[in-house]
Amino acid sequence: MLDSFAKCRTIAAAEARADCFDATARELEAAVKSKEVTILDRQDIRSARKSLFGFTLPRIGLFGGGDRDEGRGGGRDAEAEEIKELNTTIASARVVANGRVELRLAEGGAVWVTTDPMPFPPKPGDKVRIRSGSLGNYFIAVAGQRSVRGMRLR
Template structure:
């Protein structure tokens, strides 16, 4: 089992997140009937007919997963962790990630590109001149308006609703303005 868990950093992260999300809903690999490499041996222990051998298999494979967890070779995320991660990535151009739902909303319905909107609190603002603003959210995400904000400028502590627009763009609606302006995430 440990030989299978020693993988390159880039491919390992994706595989290990996917491997540990069986409790987070129905990712793409679960729908296809395949199981992640890291947990497949543990799940295969259920097929052992002799009870003593099945228990020994579970003990061996769970110890292997525990060792991998202690060595930071795998990570376990529950549904709430996945929701928080998807929220923190809102606005970034990423491919569909199977360990984050792979294009499914939290309710399990296909939504194409992930969440359609995000409501957050503004942590800081900076005027960029000509009516444009840079603003940071409480989770650290950095956004800028790409057109002038005429009414209801962003203010620290107020909320903003960020909505996915057509063709990969985003709109921002700042609390108190009711007007929509184009925005993009920069970090």
């Protein structure tokens, strides 16, 4: 779709160039309406990446997780925008086997479970900080307590 716009720019005659842009714009508008093409801005991408925090996704470049984004957005490296930490509140918590705790987050409804036991289960409304560690580990700290390891369920 973008190649069509680029081809229009190479047309020297002003009227023919305008006709080309009009036709290409109509095609783009139809593709967006039929949901064949989706247009996202940086904020949409950040929100999507934040909602996927804790999942291991393939590196396909869908949400900036691919190679360097040359020529778009100043050539910023996708790794520079990687989300390393999530700060939110707890919507609900319940104790599961062996002192572990299942947490449902207020933001996005994500469900996490601690893989280490927690001495005191958190309450709804408590602040939670989830940060990524090395080797795919995640650390969950609730209301300033000591961090425990955890993983995202859904």
